[in-house]
Amino acid sequence: MKAVLCTRTGTPDDLAIGDLPDPVAGPGEVVVQIAAAALNFFDLLIIAGKYQYKPAYPFSPAAEFAGLVESLGPGVTAFAVGDRVAGYCGWGAARERLAIAADKLVKVPAGLDDDRAAGLSVTYGTSYYALKDRAGLKRGETLAVLGASGGVGLAAVELGKLLGARVIACASSDDKLAFARAHGADEGVNYAREDLRDALRRLGGEHGIDVVYDPVGGHLAEPALRSLAWEGRYLVVGFAAGEIPKLPLNLVLLKSCDVRGVFWGSWTARDPEAHRANMADLVRWCAEGKLSAHVHASYPLDQAAQALKDIAGRKAMGKVVLKP
Numbered sequence: 001m002k003a004v005l006c007t008r009t010g011t012p013d014d015l016a017i018g019d020l021p022d023p024v025a026g027p028g029e030v031v032v033q034i035a036a037a038a039l040n041f042f043d044l045l046i047i048a049g050k051y052q053y054k055p056a057y058p059f060s061p062a063a064e065f066a067g068l069v070e071s072l073g074p075g076v077t078a079f080a081v082g083d084r085v086a087g088y089c090g091w092g093a094a095r096e097r098l099a100i101a102a103d104k105l106v107k108v109p110a111g112l113d114d115d116r117a118a119g120l121s122v123t124y125g126t127s128y129y130a131l132k133d134r135a136g137l138k139r140g141e142t143l144a145v146l147g148a149s150g151g152v153g154l155a156a157v158e159l160g161k162l163l164g165a166r167v168i169a170c171a172s173s174d175d176k177l178a179f180a181r182a183h184g185a186d187e188g189v190n191y192a193r194e195d196l197r198d199a200l201r202r203l204g205g206e207h208g209i210d211v212v213y214d215p216v217g218g219h220l221a222e223p224a225l226r227s228l229a230w231e232g233r234y235l236v237v238g239f240a241a242g243e244i245p246k247l248p249l250n251l252v253l254l255k256s257c258d259v260r261g262v263f264w265g266s267w268t269a270r271d272p273e274a275h276r277a278n279m280a281d282l283v284r285w286c287a288e289g290k291l292s293a294h295v296h297a298s299y300p301l302d303q304a305a306q307a308l309k310d311i312a313g314r315k316a317m318g319k320v321v322l323k324p
Contacts, residue, residue: 001019001020001021001022001023001096001097002017002018002019002020002095002096002301002306002324003017003018003019003020003047003060003094003095003096003301003318004016004017004060004061004062004094004095004176004301004304004322005017005018005058005059005060005276006046006047006057006058006059006060006061007055007057007058007293009047009048010047010048011047011048012044012304012305012306012308012309012312013097013305014046014047015047015061015215015304015305015308017301017302018058019200020095022097023097023098023099024071024099025071025072025073025076025099026073026074026076026099027073027074027159027255028075028076028101028102028103029073029076029099029100029101029102030069030070030071030072030073030076030079030085030099030100030102030105031065031069031070031071031097031098031099031124032065032069032070032085032087032097032098032100032105032209033067033068033070033096033097034065034066034067034093034095034096034097034098034118034324035065035066035067035068035118035323036065036066036067036114036115036117036298036321036322036323037062037064037093037094037095037118037321037322037324038062038063038064038065038093038118038119038121038122038319038320038321038322039061039062039094039241039304039307039311039319039320039322040063040064040122040123040310041151041238041311041312042063042238043061043062043091043308043311044308044312046061046091047061052220053091053265054090054248055090055091055092056300059091059092059117060092060093060094060095061091061093061094061308062091062092062093062094062119062243062267062322063088063089063090063091063092063093063121063122063154063265064086064087064088064089064093064119064120064121064122065086065087065089065093065098065118066084066085066086066087066114066115066118066295067084067085067098067109067114068082068083068084068085069081069082069083069084069085069148070097072102072103073099073102073246076102078102078103078107079102079107080151081105081211083107084107084108084114084115084117085105085106085107085108086105086108086118086120086121086279086283087100087105087106087107087121088104088105088121088122088125088177088263088265088268089104093132094301095301095324096324099196100288103272103276104272104274104287105285106279106280106282108283109284109287110287111287111288112283112287112293114287115295115298115319115323116286116292116293116294116295116319117283117286117293118319118321119151119293119295119318119319119321120279120282120283120286120293121152121279122151122152122214122264123152123154123155123319124155124158124159124282124291124293125264125268125275125278125279125282126152126155126237126262126264127152127155127156127159127213128155128278128281128282129262129264129267129275129278130156130158130213130235130237130262130264131143131156131159131160131163131165131211131213131235132163132233132278133267133274133278134233134260134261134262135164135211135213135233135235135260136162136233137160137163137210137324138165138210138213139163139164139165140152140165140166141162141165141166141210141211142165142166142168142188142203142204142208142209142210142211143156143160143166143167143168143209143210143211143212143213144168144173144200144203144204144209144211144212144213144227144230145160145167145169145170145180145185145213145226146170146171146191146212146213146215146216146220147169147170147171147214147216147240148169148171148176148177148180148185148188149169149171149176149177149180149207149317149318150215150240150314150316150317151316151318151319152215152237152238153169153171153180153213153215154179154180154183154292154294154318155164155291156213157169157184157185158184158291158292159178159291160213160292161184161185161186162183162285162290162291163279163322165210165211166186166187167184167185167186167197168186168187168188168189168200168203168204168209169181169185169188169189170188170189170196170199170200170220170224171188171189171190171191171193172190172191172192172226172241172314173190173192174190176317177189177190183292187203189203189316191220194295195223196220196223196224196227197223197224197226197227198231200223200224200227203219204227204229207229208227208229208230208232209224209227209228209229209232210228210230210232210233211232211233211234211235212224212225212227212228212232212233212234212235213235213237214234214236214237214238215237215238215239215240216238216239216240216241217236217238217239217240217241217242217243217244217245218239218241218242218243218245219241219243219245220241220245221245221247222245222248222251225247225251225259226251226253227255228251228255228257229255230255230256230257231255231256231257231258231259232255232257232258233257233258234257234258234259234260235260235262236260236262237260237262237303246279247259253276256258257260292318293319294311294317294318294319295318295319295320295321296315296316296317296318296319297310297316297320297321298320298321298322299320299321299322299323300322300324301322301323301324303322304322307320308320
């Protein structure tokens with residue numbers, strides 16, 4: 001089978017297309033014929049050796065996928081050959097077939113195409129876990145989303161609205177803000193043109209912002225934290241800006257607010273049953289049209305490097321998908 005392979009620490013241009021033996025399903029596993037594999041910003045970090053997980057070489061990027069169950073290993077009863085499924089594997093999905101534990105999969109309902117199903121696990125899974133399980137977002141609260149047009153940011157905008165929040169989209173251009181508004185954002189802040197703290201103070205009013213969803217980090221973190229309401233929650237989702245910020249803890253004290261980490265990948269392993277329940281909600285809502293799971297573009301496997309460079313260049317609004 002064909003696979004995108006990372007054979008050494010490097011950049012997207014160092015990836016290669018190789019041939020690997022077809023996988024065989026072991027006990028409790030299924031083999032999935034990959035119809036679509038979605039890429040994320042952290043794929044760039046993994047191939048550069050800068051992510052918290054460092055898989056052995058060679059490996060394939062792409063942590064999430066959708067496809068058809070091709071074969072079953074011993075003991076698998078929850079799926080049948082031909083079932084449409086989506087799942088999360090951490091890395092390894094940028095290939096034609098994948099053997100994976102059956103309990104990491106969820107069935108894909110009719111009405112949800114493969115490209116959108118492939119991109120649900122990481123972005124919507126992260127954002128749903130962050131807003132529901134970590135922040136306890138309540139109906140009527142105000143949610144500010146940084147990087148609102150990217151994969152996890154757009155998911156947070158849509159899920160925030162679905163959960164009943166007032167959503168403020170924050171992004172680096174007016175085009176990105178228009179995109180976020182088209183997906184449910186109530187307000188927008190262009191932080192390339194306007195001071196983020198001043199804008200959030202204006203939009204949050206005397207009460208302030210109840211929840212900040214931050215996958216960006218860098219210089220935006222402190223002004224976002226300063227915008228929080230009393231007992232607000234600041235969600236640390238990632239560091240797309242490249243810089244891990246150092247937050248002044250006196251602000252946490254003075255606002256009696258919380259800084260809460262969102263390590264979705266580790267949580268899925270620690271509480272797989274809760275993860276599957278969240279994913280069941282997400283695929284149902286997406287099939288019902290309540291979530292867009294917007295796909296920016298799809299690329300063949302041999303254009304994986306260009307797909308990742310488009311993510312690195314902040315050109316993608318929504319998901320980027322590889323098609324074996």
